[in-house]
Amino acid sequence: MEYWFWTILYVLIILWYIIVTLVVAIGGWKNIKEMITVLKNK
Amino acid sequence: MTNFDLLVDGIIVLLYLAGTVAAGLWMRKFVSGVDDFLVAGRSVNLYLGIASLAATEFGIATCMANAELGFKYGFAGITPGIALALAMFIVGKTGFCIKPLRDNKVITLPELFKDKFGEKVRWASGVVIVLGGLLNMGVFLRQAGNFLAIVCGFEFAYLEIIMTTILLGVALYTILGGMISVLITDYLQFVVMSIGLIAAVTLFVVKFGWFDMLLTMQEQIGPGAFNPFEGGQYGWDRIALDILLAFAVVLTWQTIIARVLAARDTTTAKKIYIGTSPFFIVRFALPALLGIAALYYFGSDQFSGSNAIMAMPNLIAEVLPVGLIGILVAAMLAADMSTNSSYLLAWSSVIYNDIMKPIHKGLWSDKKGLLWNRLLIGFTGIFLLLYGLWYPLKGDLWVYMQVTGTIYLSSMSVLLIAACYWQEANNWGAIAAIISGSLIPISYLVLQEVEATQQMVLAIGPYKFGIATYFIAGICMYFGSKMKLILYKKI
Numbered sequence: 001m002e003y004w005f006w007t008i009l010y011v012l013i014i015l016w017y018i019i020v021t022l023v024v025a026i027g028g029w030k031n032i033k034e035m036i037t038v039l040k041n042k
Numbered sequence: 043m044t045n046f047d048l049l050v051d052g053i054i055v056l057l058y059l060a061g062t063v064a065a066g067l068w069m070r071k072f073v074s075g076v077d078d079f080l081v082a083g084r085s086v087n088l089y090l091g092i093a094s095l096a097a098t099e100f101g102i103a104t105c106m107a108n109a110e111l112g113f114k115y116g117f118a119g120i121t122p123g124i125a126l127a128l129a130m131f132i133v134g135k136t137g138f139c140i141k142p143l144r145d146n147k148v149i150t151l152p153e154l155f156k157d158k159f160g161e162k163v164r165w166a167s168g169v170v171i172v173l174g175g176l177l178n179m180g181v182f183l184r185q186a187g188n189f190l191a192i193v194c195g196f197e198f199a200y201l202e203i204i205m206t207t208i209l210l211g212v213a214l215y216t217i218l219g220g221m222i223s224v225l226i227t228d229y230l231q232f233v234v235m236s237i238g239l240i241a242a243v244t245l246f247v248v249k250f251g252w253f254d255m256l257l258t259m260q261e262q263i264g265p266g267a268f269n270p271f272e273g274g275q276y277g278w279d280r281i282a283l284d285i286l287l288a289f290a291v292v293l294t295w296q297t298i299i300a301r302v303l304a305a306r307d308t309t310t311a312k313k314i315y316i317g318t319s320p321f322f323i324v325r326f327a328l329p330a331l332l333g334i335a336a337l338y339y340f341g342s343d344q345f346s347g348s349n350a351i352m353a354m355p356n357l358i359a360e361v362l363p364v365g366l367i368g369i370l371v372a373a374m375l376a377a378d379m380s381t382n383s384s385y386l387l388a389w390s391s392v393i394y395n396d397i398m399k400p401i402h403k404g405l406w407s408d409k410k411g412l413l414w415n416r417l418l419i420g421f422t423g424i425f426l427l428l429y430g431l432w433y434p435l436k437g438d439l440w441v442y443m444q445v446t447g448t449i450y451l452s453s454m455s456v457l458l459i460a461a462c463y464w465q466e467a468n469n470w471g472a473i474a475a476i477i478s479g480s481l482i483p484i485s486y487l488v489l490q491e492v493e494a495t496q497q498m499v500l501a502i503g504p505y506k507f508g509i510a511t512y513f514i515a516g517i518c519m520y521f522g523s524k525m526k527l528i529l530y531k532k533i
Binding site for chain 2: 002003005006007009010013014016017018020021023024025026027028029030031032034035036038039040
């Protein structure tokens with residue numbers, strides 16, 4: 001039973017990590033451009 | 043023996059290093075004052091905040107320490123990550139302490155304490171934060187050097203040169219661009235690190251077989267590998283310390299708090315915490331899996347005792363193919379550079395903002411302030427280099443990081459909670475908490491080096507020392523504050 005608990009947990013962790021990496025990579029790039037605009041206009 | 047190919051893997055690593063340092067240096071032109079340098083003009087948005095926080099809190103030392111936990115304790119070694127993720131989610135959801143902290147628009151924790159406890163407590167808080175932080179970070183460089191020497195096949199004689207080179211690269215863009223450069227490089231590092239980690243873990247699982255690795259773990263470690271409450275290897279005292287430490291880290295660790303303070307507003311700060319919380323499980327779970335893969339490949343005898351930390355780098359060197367090994371080394375360098383740059387900035391910001399406050403009194407010009415901040419980062423780097431060279435690490439790396447972190451985490455978490463939510467808290471209680479919170483872990487570090495006391499300290503163990511520190515700091519805050527109130531009422 002513990003084997004399956006850890007198997008499912010790891011699948012979830014890796015899937016979450018892949019999705020978050022993609023979302024943060026795209027969103028973070030937008031944030032960088034916004035931050036540079038804010039700093040330029042200071 | 044290593045599969046690292048100087049031509050293929052070396053070029054991947056060099057390209058990555060050149061790109062990161064160039065990006066970091068390019069951002070320096072946007073720094074116009076101390077506020078931009080230390081908190082990026084408080085302009086950080088959600089995704090960049092998550093990328094930066096995740097990249098900062100994952101370095102080579104963390105990866106090696108967590109792989110060591112996986113190698114020794116199996117899945118039970120992930121317990122600190124689960125505790126950290128839960129603590130971060132709860133604090134992010136409720137805004138406990140971080141809301142008043144961000145609302146006060148301070149740059150560091152001690153600055154917040156000034157209003158409640160006075161200038162002396164601010165100064166003393168700055169000293170323990172820097173002391174605990176630098177001792178904690180002191181072992182990062184050597185671990186990074188060890189990792190790179192094993193994986194890339196360098197002679198250990200070149201360890202000092204590798205350490206110095208890593209530090210110089212990081213210090214260069216941190217000194218020039220401050221938090222703005224740190225954020226941009228953190229972003230790049232987050233992406234590279236994620237790709238490298240996922241690729242390496244997937245390869246090991248496919249190559250060794252998931253259930254075969256679990257079976258090996260069951261045979262070598264026993265039922266305790268799957269459940270930290272079973273088997274007695276991990277233990278209740280260690281779990282209790284993991285939980286206490288997790289909340290203290292999330293509330294007061296300067297590199298984490300720096301992202302709250304740099305966030306656009308309190309709501310963004312809370313969202314950054316909630317969004318980053320699962321990453322703290324990843325931070326332990328993936329390196330632990332590398333450790334478990336090393337256990338499968340080498341068995342437990344080849345890397346026993348304090349040598350266990352070397353199992354994961356040796357596995358990477360021997361098993362990963364050319365090309366992927368370059369990506370993973372770039373990923374690990376990415377992880378390490380983001381950690382080092384943020385940590386250098388965090389501790390030097392506390393030195394300038396709080397310890398040096400009696401000297402500059404907040405009256406120096408932006409130009410002079412920037413110059414001093416940059417000098418402090420340089421001095422901090424030199425200290426780390428010297429400390430990393432001579433300190434002999436004993437026992438688990440993670441335990442060392444817990445003990446040194448406790449020097450400030452115990453008292454600062456007590457002070458923060460009291461400052462935010464206990465009206466009767468005052469400077470007597472704060473000073474008593476700071477003294478007790480720093481003396482107990484420092485005594486542990488010293489006593490374990492002295493031959494006469496070594497056995498006694500080992501018998502008690504670092505976990506009970508750690509737990510006692512948190513409780514004693516809390517008790518000192520309560521009785522110290524009450525004592526002042528009683529004595530002043532009498533007068």
